[in-house]
Amino acid sequence: MTVPAVLPHDAAAAPAHTQVLVVGGGTAALEVVMALHERAAGEVRVTLLAPDPHFRYRPLAAYAGLVPDTRQTVAVPPLAAEWGASVVGDRLASVDLDRRVATTTHGGRIAYEALVVASGAAPEAAVPGAVTLGAPHDEPAFAALVARVRAGQATRLAVVVPPGVAWTLPAYEVALLLAHAAPPETTLVTVLTAEDAPLQAFGDAAGDAVRSLLRRRGVELRTSCPPETVAGGTLPVPLGDPVPLDAVVALARPQGPAIPGLPHDRAGFVPVDVRGRIVGEDDAWAVGDVTDRPVKQGGLAVQQADVAAADVLRHLGLQDGETAPARPVVRAALLDGQGTLYLRAEHGDDGWATVVSREPLWWPPTKIAGGRLAAYLAARETALVD
The missing domain is CATH 3.50.50.60 (FAD/NAD(P)-binding domain)
Structure with a gap:
């Protein structure tokens, strides 16, 4: 054509x-x-x-x-x-x-x-002074931070989910990955989220799975925390003096x-x-x-x-009948540094039906799940390898 x-x-x-x-x-x-x-x-x-x-x-x-x-x-x-x-x-x-x-x-x-x-x-910075995750202009700063974490030079980190961000999984993912990249027992990673619970928009089961994983990996979680909580580069401590932070990573607010x-x-x-x-x-x-x-x-x-x-x-008259709206199915692959946690959540009349597994719940088990493009690229990659 x-x-x-x-x-x-x-x-x-x-x-x-x-x-x-x-x-x-x-x-x-x-x-x-x-x-x-x-x-x-x-x-x-x-x-x-x-x-x-x-x-x-x-x-x-x-x-x-x-x-x-x-x-x-x-x-x-x-x-x-x-x-x-x-x-x-x-x-x-x-x-x-x-x-x-x-x-x-x-x-x-x-x-x-x-x-x-x-x-x-477009990704918009939502927390002043933070490295904005996924923003192209902050990619060098994030790479430099990762290098500091691996060298044990950045030991107190905060990952922030600001208000207005509905897809919050990347915050928990990057917190787990940073904790895994650090030398053992050297780094404290804290997630501060404006949510009342992790992945609040997708039901209790998904949130419980993430909360449990964070606990097992030694990542602290604080819910219902606005971004002002880390203003000035410090982490507030209940009934104690604020703890200085080496770095803050924040999710972008989409614009x-x-x-x-x-x-x-x-x-x-x-x-x-x-x-x-x-x-x-x-x-x-x-x-x-x-x-x-x-x-x-x-x-x-x-x-x-x-x-x-x-x-x-x-x-255009090329397909008959009414178009049935799809019932959205949320598929997420959460990397934790040691493997992948697969989550599948579908909202029905009785609320969220959620499946959590260490085995893939879709194929190919790509980060962006489903659709023709993922299958096309997977087949293309296989052909290039062969």
């Missing part, structure tokens, strides 16, 4: 045209492309508006120095072509929903019949892109319904971290992508 021309922004010029325009270059966007191709058997014309010519699968990138580098890099144009899509290398600047035209940052325009936005969110022309809340996230359709729109969808769904997690984004793709095809 040829790449559609992106024309300069000129009122007299007709924009390039596609049936489905998918915006983004990450996991959620590629999942949408794959789902559209698989469900429609190649009958839909898809364009991917991606800012980078390479997709970097880096679910463990935040833990540089703590876990082996398992990144995979794939060229986007041939991957997209394999799944029936063409690529425009640019970013989304704005959308005219009434005219169904997207404008890129370089002034190009693309008309569409259906739009799917999967452009992600939405507030794309001009798209509805968004005060944090810049796009409001969507249970099928991923942008609220108030008939031919525009959003999936993944760009949406106003509170939990920003790769496995959930994969599920959202599949539902949105089905609804797009129904809208």
